[in-house]
Amino acid sequence: xAELRTEHAFGERLARYLxxxxxxxxxxxxxxxxxxxxxxxxxxxxxxxxxxxxxxxARGVYTLRVEDNLAKFRPGDPVWLSDGRDxxxxxxxxxxxxxxxxxxxxxxxxxxxxxxxxxxxxxLVVDRRRLENYEKLHGALERAFRAxxxxxxxxxxxxxxxxxxxxxPEALERASAYAAKLPLDPTQRRAxxxxxxxxxxxxxxxxxxxxxxxxxxxLVAALVARGRRVLVSAFTHxxxxxxxxxxxxxxxxxxxxxxxxxxxxxxxxxxGIKVDPSxxxxxxxxxxxxxxxxxxxxxxxxEGVTSFDVVVLDEAGQVALxxxxxxxxxxxxxxxxxxxxxxxxxxQGEHAEREVTRSIFEHLHAHGYPHAMLQHSYRMNxxxxxxxxxxxxxxxxxxxxxASERRLVxxxxxxxxxxxxxxxxxxxxxxxxxxxxTRSFEEAELAGxxxxxxxxxHGVPASEIKLIAPFRAQNxxxxxxxxxxxxxxxxxxxxxxxxxxxxxxxxxxxxxVILSLTASDEGWLERKVDFYxxxxxxxxxxxxxxxxxIVLGSSALLRxxxxxxxxxxxxxxxxxxxxxxxxxxxxxxxSEEP
Numbered sequence: 001x002a003e004l005r006t007e008h009a010f011g012e013r014l015a016r017y018l019x020x021x022x023x024x025x026x027x028x029x030x031x032x033x034x035x036x037x038x039x040x041x042x043x044x045x046x047x048x049x050x051x052x053x054x055x056x057x058a059r060g061v062y063t064l065r066v067e068d069n070l071a072k073f074r075p076g077d078p079v080w081l082s083d084g085r086d087x088x089x090x091x092x093x094x095x096x097x098x099x100x101x102x103x104x105x106x107x108x109x110x111x112x113x114x115x116x117x118x119x120x121x122x123x124l125v126v127d128r129r130r131l132e133n134y135e136k137l138h139g140a141l142e143r144a145f146r147a148x149x150x151x152x153x154x155x156x157x158x159x160x161x162x163x164x165x166x167x168x169p170e171a172l173e174r175a176s177a178y179a180a181k182l183p184l185d186p187t188q189r190r191a192x193x194x195x196x197x198x199x200x201x202x203x204x205x206x207x208x209x210x211x212x213x214x215x216x217x218x219l220v221a222a223l224v225a226r227g228r229r230v231l232v233s234a235f236t237h238x239x240x241x242x243x244x245x246x247x248x249x250x251x252x253x254x255x256x257x258x259x260x261x262x263x264x265x266x267x268x269x270x271x272g273i274k275v276d277p278s279x280x281x282x283x284x285x286x287x288x289x290x291x292x293x294x295x296x297x298x299x300x301x302x303e304g305v306t307s308f309d310v311v312v313l314d315e316a317g318q319v320a321l322x323x324x325x326x327x328x329x330x331x332x333x334x335x336x337x338x339x340x341x342x343x344x345x346x347x348q349g350e351h352a353e354r355e356v357t358r359s360i361f362e363h364l365h366a367h368g369y370p371h372a373m374l375q376h377s378y379r380m381n382x383x384x385x386x387x388x389x390x391x392x393x394x395x396x397x398x399x400x401x402x403a404s405e406r407r408l409v410x411x412x413x414x415x416x417x418x419x420x421x422x423x424x425x426x427x428x429x430x431x432x433x434x435x436x437x438t439r440s441f442e443e444a445e446l447a448g449x450x451x452x453x454x455x456x457x458h459g460v461p462a463s464e465i466k467l468i469a470p471f472r473a474q475n476x477x478x479x480x481x482x483x484x485x486x487x488x489x490x491x492x493x494x495x496x497x498x499x500x501x502x503x504x505x506x507x508x509x510x511x512x513v514i515l516s517l518t519a520s521d522e523g524w525l526e527r528k529v530d531f532y533x534x535x536x537x538x539x540x541x542x543x544x545x546x547x548x549x550i551v552l553g554s555s556a557l558l559r560x561x562x563x564x565x566x567x568x569x570x571x572x573x574x575x576x577x578x579x580x581x582x583x584x585x586x587x588x589x590x591s592e593e594p
Contacts, residue, residue, distance in 0.1 A: 010160050011145030015138060017349075017356040018322055022134045024349035029130050037084055037125065044072035044472065047105060047126040048084060052119055060109035062093065064124060069098050069105060070472045071126070076237060081107060082117075084125035091117045092129060100479060101495060136300055140326040155328050158201060159321065161367035165200040172197035178222065185400070188215050191372040195219055195335050203316075203364055203371035204337045207397050208388070208543035209379025209509065213246050216314060216337050221250035223310055224289030231302070232293045233327040234314040235345075240293040241265045242507065243314050244273055247291055257282050258293040259302065279305045296326035309333060315506075316361035317536075320345040324360035336361050341392040343506050344536050376400040379509050379546050381407065383425035387580060391573055392539050408511060408547040410458040416450055419550060419584055420458065426542075426549040428581040433554045437524045438471040441481070443516045443552040446586055448481030450514055450550065451497060452489055462494035464511035468502060468541055470532060474518045475499040502541045513545035517553030525560045529567045538573050551581060 032045045040046035050064040062081065073079065073095040082090025096106040105126065144155040157163040175196035179189040192215060195202040204219075206212025220243075223230050232247070234240045237260060244258060248271050257274040259282060268275055276282050279301040284290060286306075294302060296319070299311075308331040313319060316338035319327075323345075328334055340362035351357050358366070365371060375396055377385050382404040389397035398404075408422040419429060433442045447467055454460040467478045478499040486493045519525055525532055542549055558575060562568045 008145050008156075011141055011156060013353060013356050014141055014159075014322055014325075017351060017353070018134055018137055018141070020349035020351060021347065025130060028348060029128070032128065033087070040127065041070060044070050045128045046084075047071045047073075048123070050105060050124040050126060052124060053104065055119075061096065062107045062119070064105045064107065064126070066103055066105050068476055069100070070476070071098075071128075072472070073098070073126075073128070074236070078110060078129040078131050079107065080127045080129050081119060082125055082127065083120040083122065084127075087125065087127040087129075089117060090127075091119060095126075100476070100499070101493075133297060136297060137322045137326060140300065140329055141322055143329060144325045151329060151332055154200075154332060155325060158328075158334075158369075159325075159363070163200060163369075165198065165370065167194055167197045167370060168199060171199075182218055184211075184215070184218065185376050187372065187375045191215055191374060192219050192222065194370060194372055196222055198335070198370055199333070201334045201364065201369050202336070203361060203369060204335070205339050205361075205365070205371060205373040206337060207339055207341065207374065207377065207393055208539070209377035209403075210374035210397075211378060212337055212339075212374060213242060213314075213507075215374065216243055216312065217246035217250055219335065220247050220291060220312060223312075224251050224255060224291060227289050228309040229290040229307065230292070231299060231308045231311045231327070231330045232291060232314065233296060233299055233311060233330075234316075235295070235319045235323065236315070237295065238265075239315045239507075240295065241268055243312075244268065244291070244293045245271060248273060251289075251291055255285070255289055256291045256293075257284060259298040260294075282306075296323045299327045299330045302330065310335060312337065313360070314338065317341075317359045318343050318345055319360050320347075321356065321358065321360055321363060328360075336364065340365060340536075342536050342540050343503060344534075377543075378403050380543060381405065381425055381547055384543075384545055384547075384549055387426075387577060388539055388543050391576060392535070403546070406547050408460070410460075414453050414457045415587075416453050419450065419586075420454065420548070422548070424582055425547060426545075426551070426581055428551045428553065428578050428583045429586045430555050430583055431552060431586045432556075433520050434522075434556050436518060436520045436554075438473045438518060439477055440474065440516065440518045440520065440554075441477060443518060444474065444477040444481035445485075446552060447478050447514045447516055448483075448485035451482050452485035452491070454512060455494060455497075456486070456489050456491055460512060461496070463496035465497060466505065466508065466510040466513050466544055467497070467499035467516065468505060468513060468544065469499065469516040469518050470502060470537070471518060472501060474516055475501060478516060502537045505544055506540050509544050509546055511546050512548040512550070513542075514550045514552065515541050517551065517557065520554035520556040522556055522560050525557070526563060526567075529562060529570050533567075533571045533574055535570070535573045538577070542577065551578070552586075553578065 050066045053063045053065045077095045079095050080087040080090040092110045093107040094110050096108050143152045146152050175193040179193040191204045253272040284306050310333045311331045313336045316336040317340040338361040345359050378400045382399040385399040431442045483493040
């Protein structure tokens, strides 16, 4: 009885977490609505001005032309399209994509929106729309901690750290024999074998470049071959799509499907993977192995439509506990793949209890459930892997033999030879600017010069260069500066050269990463410690490069004075990085503000 009370108490804590999140979202929504349009745009809650370019009636997709986009919208976010005077009388749509080079925003009809509003003529505004999903999450929590629901009780025990589980020796022996035949490294084979042998729950931690999606695909293929029905879930559609495409290399697409209510990746259709917005219309075999992709909300809609033996939750380090519960309810066996040292769940409310804000992966890892870490990075060379290994992975992450000695290939000469020299795989270029919050034209100009020299002098493909910054405003400044640098050399800005925020590039990689730290306003930084100095975000940013990491920033970052011991801890990883990297004083470039 004491255990049941403990589990129920944890369920109540999660319910209170949801209520605080709901209240914070409502308050944020009201505050945003009270702001003038220019402030909503600056805060990232709106896009304006926009102009309707086209409408694809078959897909229900609106294409808008925009001058700029600082909004923090992600694919799948609900939005309003209106003339800006009364956003909620506008058209309820779903944000699909932003194409910065073309200056286009793609929106799609919300099949659940009941508005009959028409697109107004003239200048348009895209505003954030509240996502009403808390009731579904509350319902999932209630079931997970209800005494009369067997699967729910098991999840309640799992979350409370009380689920007793162990690998079966005979099952492990059989699974190890199977995994030994796979073209994988020892840590990858071990993870697959133990996950197959785990009767209840297993965690696979995949640090950057260690092939976690390849491991997931082989694992799901093994489950399907054994006749298991597998739900593949994640927080984002992009993660689900990537997993399904990998799985399709090993599983017949006739045994695969995806539930989704928004525009899909064209790659899924080209591979023949069935996609349907209605759970009831999904054509699924009633017996035998099966793979269905769905978000946590989609998983709730599949109840009563089909049953699953296993839930494989990808990018589990980004999935908040209540969202995870919604997915885990689909089966009584769970395999979580992710990394709690990278991007974490986004929260809006103030939560005194740290435990309830953790991801499902971090939470279960902290409770000591069976797990394995993939230990060989096939992306980063030995020099690049050294800092993240020491700072985030207790020295257990190593560069794979095939990657350890790899270096950027360059030609002799060039104005920025000291910065681009392949002998130093990572370095800090100190521009010593001060007072910048979310834009640094100094860093943008140098980034543009470096990108142009890499492409035009050294012959590095533009697709192998990534420009990364914490803020959309700086991303725009980076692309603008790149365009000027290429123009000065008589060339056009390559279409493949992209600038993006850290939150959008997890899972991507390139030969060269130019990371613009941007900020140098010490007072501003002291107020933004939680966001700016987030360790997971830093880990993602510095682990995209295969052979060259160029960190542009200001030594003012080292002068930030944290306001508490907790803030000291949060600022330490970035400070350690900047102090550990070879430092170069940048040549002064006259900034040209757009």
